Amino acid sequence: MKKKTKVRLTLFGSLLFVAVNIFLVWLDEKELTRLSYIEEWEQTFEEDLYNEIENEGTFQSSTVEYSYFDKQAGSFKQFLVEEGDQVDVGDDLYEYVVRDYQADKQQLESEQDKLEGEIDVLEDYVDAVEDSDIPEPEEDEQPYVDAELSKAQREAKANMMLEKKEAQLEVIEDQLDTLSDNGQVIQVGSQYEGTITNISESLDNPAITIKQDELVVAGKVHEGERNAIEEGMKVRGNVLNQNQTWEGALESVASYSEYEKDDTSYYNYTIELNEQPEGALQGYHTTVSFITGEAQNAITAEIGWIQERLEEVKPEEPAEQTDTEAKDNSTDESETPDQTSEEEDSPAFKRQRFMWVMTSDGTTLTKPIETGLVMGDLVQVTDGVELGQWIADENESQFFEGGTFLTPINRDHLTLETIKAQENWWSSMKMGILVR
Missing domain, CATH: 2.40.420.20 (conserved putative lor/sdh protein from methanococcus maripaludis s2 fold)
Incomplete structure (x- = not known):
């Protein structure tokens, strides 16, 4: 009896389970x-997000600059610096006695006016770039990103040129001041900041050689990458074997090749740094990443x-035709033999x-x-x-x-x-x- 009860319960339970699932x-x-x-x-x-071109470079002294003495301008008096001296923009390098006071004064004033005009143009250009509005994208954001990057590159390049022109103007103004104060004597100031590495006592030009203290990054790109980079482009990198990063802008890139290997031409470039990386010395190696495109705060997957x-x-869908256009098309079709249209492919x-x-x-x-x-x-x-x-x-x-x-x-x-x-x-x- 118990056995039959168990069988019935088991059968009932199975049927109930199936019924519940079906239900x-x-x-x-x-x-x-x-x-x-x-x-x-x-x-x-x-x-x-960034699109980058990867490269390697080395830290170098930014540039070697020269100061020249024009023997036709006057009689050299004396050097005001020695080899090894540190100079800033505007520091006096040497002085000479002018041959023609009025002619020299007019020449300096002419150079001053020219530089002031160039500076005004550059300042207006920088202001115009800063104030330019780029329309927000309706759909595709990439053209907006490219336009923002181009704007930053143009602004950085213009600011670099502006700094150089302002340094030249400061030197000319100092020369005019010394000429006015001392009569026939002009003191020539430095247009660059750096270390005096050579003085030509014989007055053979260049009279003074100045090696700038600031470091730049120098390197080469091969011909396949040359057209992808341009002056003013944002660049960043990591100092090898050190926990140091840096950012900067591409200051110059050669338009002609100075080196060739395995049938490939290479082009020199120089990068100006936003800040000098702590501990980096001339000759240190670094990674280099040229930012060819970027998207800040992008929705990412x-x-x-x-x-x-x-x-x-x-x-x-074809645009609606006017009565005149329809008539013209009808005339054209009547004059043209029947053809199988490829548009029906x-x-x-x-x-x-x-x-x-x-x-x-x-x-x-x-x-x-x-x-x-x-x-x-x-x-x-x-x-x-x-x-x-x-x-x-x-x-x-x-x-x-x-x-x-x-x-x-x-x-x-x-x-x-x-x-x-x-x-x-x-x-x-x-x-x-x-x-x-």
């Missing part, structure tokens, strides 16, 4: 028809999250990038996207998704447009209170039972 499926048939199980998902994030598919390109296709987005209501949707800069495995998303959007990082074959998705249970977040706080928790529980 649950009947309740939510539409909800369970398309279901995806997602184990890996991520959020779009904010990142500063990993390249593995992005899918591609072919989409048909819909032809543009198979439709054109394009590659469309997209991502599978996980919505807050538990469904998956495809979002077509536009991309910008690529930096390693990171991609700038210029249109299509927002910052912080949840993206499925799975094989797309299991996804359906508008389909429901499930994710693994996070037991740390699973409490009775959190369950009750969720909307439609009973439906979610039923789906979980069936899937398991």
Whole structure:
């Protein structure tokens, strides 16, 4: 008797289990028809992205500058510096007695007027660049990024030229002051900051050699990279074997090759540093990264999250014709023999990038996207998704447009209170039972 009871109970329990599952499926048939199980998902994030050309260079003294003495201008009197002296812009280097006071004064005043005019033009140009507005992008952000980078490069280059002109003007003004104070004697000031490394006692030019104390980064790029870099471009790097970084701007790049190896030409460049890296010495090696493109605070995704598919390109509808145009076209068609139009060939296709987005209501949707800069495995998303959007990082074959998705249970977040706080928790529980 007990044996029959056990068999009946077992049979009843099995039938009840099957009946309950059938009942649950009947309740939510539409909800369970398309279901995806997602184990890996991520959020779009904010990142500063760069396109760079990698190179290597060495720290060098910025430049070797020279001061010349024109023997036709007057009679040399004396040097005012010695080898090894440190000089700043405007410091007196030597003095001489002029041959023609009025002629020299007029020449200096003419140079002063010329420099003041050039400085005014450069200042106006810098102000115009700073005040120029770049329209915010409506869709593609890359042209906006390129325009901002170009603006910064033009401003940096103009400021470098402005500093040089201002130093030259200071020297000319000092010479006019000394000429006015001393009558026939002019003291020639330095246009550069640095160390006096050579003085020509015989007055053979250059009379004085000045080696600037500030370091620059010098190196070479091969012909394949030469056209990708331009003066004023932002540059950065790391001092090798030291925990030091630096930033600067490309001061100059040669337009002719001074070195060739394995049938490849190389072009010299010089980078002006924004600040001198602490501990760096002449001859130290450094990495060099030319910033050819950048996107600050860009919405960013990993390249593995992005899918591609072919989409048909819909032809543009022809514009409406006026009566006159229609008549002209009709006349042309009547005069032209019948031809098979090539426009009726198979439709054109394009590659469309997209991502599978996980919505807050538990469904998956495809979002077509536009991309910008690529930096390693990171991609700038210029249109299509927002910052912080949840993206499925799975094989797309299991996804359906508008389909429901499930994710693994996070037991740390699973409490009775959190369950009750969720909307439609009973439906979610039923789906979980069936899937398991």
